[in-house]
Amino acid sequence: MNGRLSMQRARTVGDYINRLLVKIRPHALDLVDAFGYGDEHVRAAIATGAEKTRQDEARAYARAQRASGNAPVDEKVLLARAATSR
16 A cells, blocks of 8 residues: 555455445445436546556556666666665
8 A cells, every 4th residue: 555554454454445345336326426427427438448458558568678678777776786886
């Protein structure tokens, strides 16, 4: 959870959220209606899986860059190299 919770608490929070999602699932359409979302929001591009496809492509590109040796060097790596060369 981005360094804000211990790993044990993060697991607990994740499990708790999943249990809550199961409980509210039957009410999903009512919640959508309550917030005034229309079909244009529910059927937005991000809801179609287009964002997942874009992220998958970006991950594949970054993986290929690292494999070819053309990826930028991470700043932490540069700092570690500088520290060990002193």
